[in-house]
Amino acid sequence: MLDKNIIEDIFNAVISNGGDFGEIFLEDNYTTEISTIGGHIEKGMSGRDFGIGIRIFDGLNSIYVYTNDLSKDNLIKMTIKATMVLKKSKRDMVLKFDNPTRPYIHKFSILPRNIELSKKLELMKIATQGAKNYGREITQVQVNYIDQEQNVLIANTEGVYVEDKRVRTRMLIMAVAEYGGQLETGYVGPGALMGFEFYDTIDIEEYAREAARIAKTMVYADYSPVGVMPVVIDNGFGGLMFHEACGHSLEASSVAKGVSVFSNKLGQKIASDVVTLIDDGSIPNFWGSLGVDDEGKKTQKNVLIENGVLKSYMVDKLNGRRMGIESTASGRRQSYRFAPTSRMTNTYIDSGNNTKEEIIANTEKGLFAKQINAGSVNPATGDFNFSLSEAYLIENGKITKPVKGATLIGNGSKILMDIDMVANNLKIDQGYCFASSGAIFIGAGQPTIRVKSMTVGGREA
Structure with a gap:
């Protein structure tokens, strides 16, 4: 993707002009996005984005620049200008790309950009009809389709030189139900780090019906009771709560600055004994997975909390320097326009020893x-x-009537301690995360769990 001689010249410019570490991130990205409402195309975009980012360290200081002009003269001039703010004594460097990384292989067979637009639209039409036909209450269906082929080259002055191809596809389906002047929505979004063959592994019409089922069920629901009560959170995207409430506080970007509630707590008990929290970017073909992170390190399974004890943070290279800790392959960015920082991949509470049925049966009253x-x-x-x-509602150990308008209010540290039952039905769903290094693809999941005491807010009828 870029001649090694040019990379060597960039890194020589970094070192000879005052930096102690240099990195390039070259990206060639193909993306298609289509949105339909009621089966009619609302908007569509298909394009290619190509560019390079150059990052330079001087101790704990860093600077990041990017461009889509890949001429050698421009890259060298840009590098020299960037190092001016980090300048110190010049040094000589002998560079060898002798630290090759073999990416974790996530197999794919059909590149989405080789598929005709008509086939993508046909899938969206199937989803639209599947949701629309679920019931007369469904008044609107919106379908968003996305695929991406991201080719990256990552190299640095420590000898790393690696290429990674990330092929993803996803469909997001939202159904709106109306009854008595009330509107409720249902939403599903299946996706994977796979090619277009992903749609041979799922029934997109069944997913669409699920979105419609949620909307229809909730539009007839009464408002949720409020107060402090046990809350059972089902498997799957319930893990989003722990992604947000706990995961971000375990990222080195906040831990290194001492602004996280979990700073300086390695080895301490921060959760109940039944809680093991993991971040794993190597799970084959999962939405939040990668072959290597965006700093060129092979993705891996990181046990963050084990049986309630804090074992690790999610660490990128720069914050690892600040903390004196090795990277955990957690450096991520949206594109070459962003410097990487510590971010999650697929984050989940690991399976426990209970069943979902046992958890419900052991909850006399709750949500x-x-x-x-x-x-x-x-x-x-x-x-x-x-x-x-x-x-x-959960009443007398059974799930009963649907309720709407509920909110879960609490504190990440407290909720980790208050989880007292964890089921054995782990499921990881797909999502997006927005932070300082842009919007990235993440997985969030868990088995069914119970929080013994939690504040439920909302409005009562």
Whole structure:
């Protein structure tokens, strides 16, 4: 993707002009996005983005520049200008790319950009009809299709030289139900780090019906009771709450600055004994996976919390320098326009020893949170607030009637301690995460769990 001689010249410019570490991130990205409402195309985009980012360290200081002009003269001039702010004594460097990385292989067979647009639209039409035909209450269906082929080359002055091809595809389906002047939505978004063959592994019409089912169920629901009660959170995207409420506080970007509630707590008990929290970017073909992270390190399984004890943070290269800790292959970025920092990949609570049925049966009265929608969290304090898109009452150890308007309010540190039952039905779903290094693809998941005491907010009828 870029001649090694040019890379060597860039790195020589880095070192001879004052930097002690240099890195390039070259990207060639093909993306297609299509949106339909009611089966009609609302918008569409297909394009290619190509460019390079150059990062330079001087101790704990860094600078990042990027361009889509890959001429040798421009890259060298840009590098020299960047190192001016980090300049110190000049040094000589002998560079060898002798630290090759073999990416974790995520297999694919059909590149989406080789598929005709008509076939993608046909899938979207199937999804639209599947949701629309679920019931007369469904008044609108929106379908968003995305595929991406991201080819990257990562090299640095420590000898790393690696290429990675990331091929993803996903369809997001939202159904709107109306009854008595009330509107409710249901949402699903299957996706994978796979090519177009992904759609041979799933029934997209069944996913569409699921979105419609959620919307139809909730539009007839009464408003949720409020107060402090046990909350059972179902498997799958319920893990988003822990991604937000706990995961961000375990990223080195906040831990290194001492602004995380979990700073300086390695080896300490921060959760109940039944909680093991993992981040793993190497799970084959999962939405949040990569072959290597965006700093060129092979992805790996990182056990963050084990049986309640904090074992590791998610660490990128620069914050690893600040903390005196090795990178955990957690450096991520949206594109060459962003410098990487520590971010999550596929983050999940590991399976426990209970069953979902046992958890429900052992909960006399509470709330069953089947689908978490969205929320906000303060990484410094861990305080969070999440809305539910699908919820039910638990009465006498059974799931009973649906309720709407519920929010989960709490604190990340406290909720980790208050988890007292974990099921054996782990599921990881797909999502996006927005932070300082841009929007990235993430997986979030968990088995069914119970939080013994939690504040449920909302409005009562």
